[in-house]
Amino acid sequence: MDPRLITAVVVVVGIPAVLVGYIAATEWVLQLLPQRARPRIRPWLWLTPALAFLFVFLVYPTIGTAIRSLQNADGTKFIGLANYAWFFSDSGTLSALKNNVIWLVLMTILCVGFGLLIAVLVDRVRYEAAAKAVIFLPLAISATAASVIWLFMFAYQPPGTAQTGTLNAVLTPPGIGPLPFLTISGFSFNTILLVCVMSWMWTGFCMVIISAALKAINPELLEAARVDGATEWQVFRGITLPLLAPTLAVVATTIIITALKAFDIVYVMTNGNFDTQVIANSMYQEMFLFSNFSRGSAIAIVLMVAVIPVMAFNIQRFQAQEAIR
Amino acid sequence: MTTAAAIGARARASERNWRRRLGSLPTHVVIIILLVIWLIPTIGLFVNSFRPSTAVQSSGWWTILFNPSELTLQNYSYVLSQAGMLPGFVNSLFISIPATIIPLFVAAFAAYAFSWMDFPGRNVLFVAIVGLLVVPLQTTFIPILELYASVHIDIGPIQINNLNGQFLALWLAHTGYGLPFAVYLLRNFMGGLPREVFESAAIDGASPVTAFFRLALPMSVPAIAALAIFQFLFVWNDLLVALIYIGAANPQNAPLTIVVANLVNSLGSGWWYLAAAAFIAMALPLIVFFSLQRYFVRGIVGGSVKG
Numbered sequence: 001m002d003p004r005l006i007t008a009v010v011v012v013v014g015i016p017a018v019l020v021g022y023i024a025a026t027e028w029v030l031q032l033l034p035q036r037a038r039p040r041i042r043p044w045l046w047l048t049p050a051l052a053f054l055f056v057f058l059v060y061p062t063i064g065t066a067i068r069s070l071q072n073a074d075g076t077k078f079i080g081l082a083n084y085a086w087f088f089s090d091s092g093t094l095s096a097l098k099n100n101v102i103w104l105v106l107m108t109i110l111c112v113g114f115g116l117l118i119a120v121l122v123d124r125v126r127y128e129a130a131a132k133a134v135i136f137l138p139l140a141i142s143a144t145a146a147s148v149i150w151l152f153m154f155a156y157q158p159p160g161t162a163q164t165g166t167l168n169a170v171l172t173p174p175g176i177g178p179l180p181f182l183t184i185s186g187f188s189f190n191t192i193l194l195v196c197v198m199s200w201m202w203t204g205f206c207m208v209i210i211s212a213a214l215k216a217i218n219p220e221l222l223e224a225a226r227v228d229g230a231t232e233w234q235v236f237r238g239i240t241l242p243l244l245a246p247t248l249a250v251v252a253t254t255i256i257i258t259a260l261k262a263f264d265i266v267y268v269m270t271n272g273n274f275d276t277q278v279i280a281n282s283m284y285q286e287m288f289l290f291s292n293f294s295r296g297s298a299i300a301i302v303l304m305v306a307v308i309p310v311m312a313f314n315i316q317r318f319q320a321q322e323a324i325r
Numbered sequence: 326m327t328t329a330a331a332i333g334a335r336a337r338a339s340e341r342n343w344r345r346r347l348g349s350l351p352t353h354v355v356i357i358i359l360l361v362i363w364l365i366p367t368i369g370l371f372v373n374s375f376r377p378s379t380a381v382q383s384s385g386w387w388t389i390l391f392n393p394s395e396l397t398l399q400n401y402s403y404v405l406s407q408a409g410m411l412p413g414f415v416n417s418l419f420i421s422i423p424a425t426i427i428p429l430f431v432a433a434f435a436a437y438a439f440s441w442m443d444f445p446g447r448n449v450l451f452v453a454i455v456g457l458l459v460v461p462l463q464t465t466f467i468p469i470l471e472l473y474a475s476v477h478i479d480i481g482p483i484q485i486n487n488l489n490g491q492f493l494a495l496w497l498a499h500t501g502y503g504l505p506f507a508v509y510l511l512r513n514f515m516g517g518l519p520r521e522v523f524e525s526a527a528i529d530g531a532s533p534v535t536a537f538f539r540l541a542l543p544m545s546v547p548a549i550a551a552l553a554i555f556q557f558l559f560v561w562n563d564l565l566v567a568l569i570y571i572g573a574a575n576p577q578n579a580p581l582t583i584v585v586a587n588l589v590n591s592l593g594s595g596w597w598y599l600a601a602a603a604f605i606a607m608a609l610p611l612i613v614f615f616s617l618q619r620y621f622v623r624g625i626v627g628g629s630v631k632g
Contacts, residue, residue, distance in 0.1 A: 057501020
């Protein structure tokens with residue numbers, strides 16, 4: 001028998017047993033304490049495993065990365081902001097930064113736009129559930145698999161031979177193609193293609209959340225407007241859209257963060273070549289190709305700073321939510 | 326109302342009905358076009374995964390419509406036996422299952438404390454967790470890599486030098502990375518359970534441990550199921566974290582995503598095998614999606630603040 005199978009069984013049964021045992025043991029330990037101290041100590045015992053994991057895997061390393069970003073390549077000396085100066089002057093990272101801006105803007109527009117369009121449209125038809133499942137499906141698969149799917153879509157054969165990629169087969173008869181997708185130079189065209197692949201995956205996410213908000217709108221409100229003679233477009237502009245605005249803001253922030261951290265699709269489809277480099281991939285290359293952990297750290301901190309506004313927005317929204325809870 | 330007026334009203338209503346149906350025709354057309362765009366890429370890959378390599382190289386997947394006889398399982402048998410997809414599949418299971426179970430338990434304890442126990446700093450601490458939801462994983466890689474590299478455990482049969490490359494490295498990392506979302510989702514659900522249930526349990530002398538296992542956990546099954554599916558698919562589909570902690574250190578432990586990504590680079594001359602490889606990597610997520618779609622969607626909607 002595979003020794004790893006034994007390990008797996010031990011882990012799958014053993015770890016829950018240890019964790020359940022831990023919680024049971026806390027009550028036993030609390031019995032030793034005076035009655036009045038128990039409610040004060042108990043919550044911390046329940047929180048300890050989670051807080052320990054959060055500290056070791058999120059808080060401590062973030063601080064460590066911030067410190068490391070101020071050091072030289074082998075982490076032996078502080079060199080001030082030199083790594084950041086490099087980041088904002090190197091042509092490679094600057095083009096990654098530019099591409100990430102394209103990712104951020106275009107992916108947000110595509111995902112939220114199509115998500116809204118599809119949510120509103122399928123709300124009016126009987127096959128809504130099936131249609132939503134189709135749009136949502138790509139979110140369940142890995143970005144790696146999605147990359148392979150689209151490598152086949154983008155496949156290119158020289159002019160004159162039969163095209164095997166779906167897109168080129170469509171574009172060749174009218175004389176537009178065949179286009180060597182993903183290796184086209186200029187206009188950041190390849191980056192735009194990668195953003196389209198990611199948007200194909202994430203539109204379903206926006207659609208599901210927007211659709212849930214759409215269903216929460218009181219239908220009497222819309223009906224009243226229609227009775228008063230408003231056209232469908234006026235109802236949408238005047239009532240539906242303003243009521244959906246907070247939801248659109250929430251899904252947009254999620255997409256923005258996803259776009260900022262984009263990695264898998266770039267790594268698999270182009271590995272940053274042909275002007276498709278992004279921040280996350282340049283950090284990966286800095287770490288494992290050039291073994292420069294300090295520059296890698298500086299890139300990570302740039303990412304971190306970029307998400308801080310979203311973090312503040314989330315916290316603010318959470319507190320508003322709690323206030324009415 | 327006179328009969329004539331009633332007939333007139335009915336005629337107008339039926340006319341309106343007809344107009345509405347005709348008016349909705351563009352809606353159907355637009356939806357169908359979008360559905361086709363969304364489905365075609367996956368269908369194309371699915372068809373290609375069953376076509377012989379010569380056919381994949383010389384014609385598009387749609388030619389199957391005119392020539393339906395040429396189908397083969399040869400691509401699947403090749404990638405499973407020769408290209409490391411079978412060990413990759415097993416590794417992905419070894420990685421994903423514990424990396425789903427551990428955070429579920431740890432998060433459930435914390436969520437229960439946040440929901441039903443009173444302590445100073447409760448709100449501040451929870452707000453901090455909401456903040457941690459969007460921390461890019463990139464900011465954690467380097468210190469944890471170095472921390473893992475410095476691990477030396479030597480107790481009898483367990484000898485670990487350098488956690489990097491081990492499954493344990495991913496189990497722990499994914500637990501840490503998944504926790505903010507897990508605590509957030511479970512706390513929102515548990516906090517919404519009826520207060521009376523826990524009050525009467527306390528009056529009956531039930532300890533918090535009993536109340537947790539007998540009441541809170543069973544009542545939270547929908548949220549736990551949603552979370553389990555979400556975390557499982559997140560880990561199963563993850564490429565970056567696996568590349569960082571397993572990647573070069575121990576290719577034998579590489580999950581499917583790494584195997585497929587490597588195939589993309591190495592199969593320059595055999596790219597037609599990729600279709601079958603990608604479908605093997607997609608198989609489990611697709612099964613989960615089709616059988617548990619309701620829970621999966623609930624997890625996504627419940628966690629719309631996660632990045």
